[in-house]
Amino acid sequence: MKWKDFTVTVPASTANLGPGFDSIGLALDLHLSIHVSQASEWTVRYNEESYQHLSGSSDNLIIAAAKKTAAAYGRELPPAKLEIDTDIPLSRGLGSSASAIAGGIEIADRLLGLNMPLKEKVEIGTEMEGHPDNISASILGGLTISYADGEELSIVHVPEVEIGVLILVPPTEFLTTESRGLLPEEVLHKTAVRGSMAANVLSAALATGDWNTAGRMMERDEFHEPFRKSRFPDFDIIRQACRDHGAYGSAISGAGPSLFIAAEKGKEEEIRQMLSERFPHYDCLLTKPSTAGIKAVQTVQ
Ligand SMILES: Nc1ncnc2c1ncn2[C@@H]1O[C@H](COP(=O)(O)OP(=O)(O)OP(=O)(O)O)[C@@H](O)[C@H]1O
Numbered sequence: 001m002k003w004k005d006f007t008v009t010v011p012a013s014t015a016n017l018g019p020g021f022d023s024i025g026l027a028l029d030l031h032l033s034i035h036v037s038q039a040s041e042w043t044v045r046y047n048e049e050s051y052q053h054l055s056g057s058s059d060n061l062i063i064a065a066a067k068k069t070a071a072a073y074g075r076e077l078p079p080a081k082l083e084i085d086t087d088i089p090l091s092r093g094l095g096s097s098a099s100a101i102a103g104g105i106e107i108a109d110r111l112l113g114l115n116m117p118l119k120e121k122v123e124i125g126t127e128m129e130g131h132p133d134n135i136s137a138s139i140l141g142g143l144t145i146s147y148a149d150g151e152e153l154s155i156v157h158v159p160e161v162e163i164g165v166l167i168l169v170p171p172t173e174f175l176t177t178e179s180r181g182l183l184p185e186e187v188l189h190k191t192a193v194r195g196s197m198a199a200n201v202l203s204a205a206l207a208t209g210d211w212n213t214a215g216r217m218m219e220r221d222e223f224h225e226p227f228r229k230s231r232f233p234d235f236d237i238i239r240q241a242c243r244d245h246g247a248y249g250s251a252i253s254g255a256g257p258s259l260f261i262a263a264e265k266g267k268e269e270e271i272r273q274m275l276s277e278r279f280p281h282y283d284c285l286l287t288k289p290s291t292a293g294i295k296a297v298q299t300v301q
């Protein structure tokens with residue numbers, strides 16, 4: 001089977017935005033790029049040093065997602081060489097695993113000419129991730145609000161999001177599996193009702209672009225942040241400092257340990273300076289929402 005080399009690009013994502021736990025995702029302007037070329041066996045090469053310990057053989061998450069997609073269509077994939085560039089921090093709550101899964105799905109789609117509808121890509125990715133928040137944002141771009149129960153998948157997609165984004169990244173990894181282990185088995189009915197009220201107002205505010213309200217609701221989570229925030233040094237102090245400098249709001253990004261801060265466009269630099277001076281043990285990334293989702297283009301030689 002002969003095919004032309006191609007490159008798949010996938011945006012990073014921040015998930016939850018507070019009470020939108022496992023449901024809300026926002027694609028970010030940081031990217032995983034996978035250059036795919038013909039080979040006699042599967043190989044993976046990471047150009048980014050912090051990724052080089054990851055498996056380069058068939059248990060690699062990108063290859064596993066590609067093979068799972070092919071199997072769902074009763075097909076087998078030809079092997080390929082994957083060369084990877086990325087500026088998504090690994091295991092820091094910025095959807096690195098979802099971007100790898102989305103990349104694998106796109107590779108299978110392209111190699112086998114499946115022409116998969118976007119929703120099918122999100123369905124396979126959701127099955128692999130266990131929740132739709134990061135994967136739907138990585139595949140569709142923009143902001144996604146999803147419902148998934150294993151049978152039904154419903155997504156409301158808001159393609160354009162007009163904010164500035166700051167991400168505070170701590171130096172250490174925090175695996176999603178470990179972070180989910182901090183969550184309780186159950187929450188009280190009245191706690192769930194309050195959490196759901198916050199999530200409802202958050203979703204409506206996000207859909208109508210009312211970031212003042214969205215920012216306040218982002219900080220009203222009762223589903224996960226109270227159990228995770230101890231793993232984020234200075235969480236409450238940083239949140240207050242961001243508010244004092246005019247940020248709309250902040251939330252643990254995905255399963256953590258990074259913090260997502262939403263700010264009015266143009267105010268990000270002032271907040272970044274303050275954070276870098278007061279909390280130098282974190283890396284402060286300035287970024288923005290990504291309207292584009294996953295893309296595959298033929299590589300120009
Ligand atoms: N580019 C990649 N190639 C292969 N595997 C990857 C890649 N990116 C992430 N992974 C896998 O995903 C794991 C990290 O997933 P994890 O869910 O813990 O973090 P995250 O996705 O960055 O954070 P979050 O889900 O909170 O946004 C890595 O240990 C690795 O196994």
Ligand SMILES: N[C@@H](CCO)C(=O)O
Pocket residue numbers: 015016021022023131133134176179180224254255
């Ligand atoms: N919603 C997920 C995102 C990280 O995968 C969580 O918070 O655990």
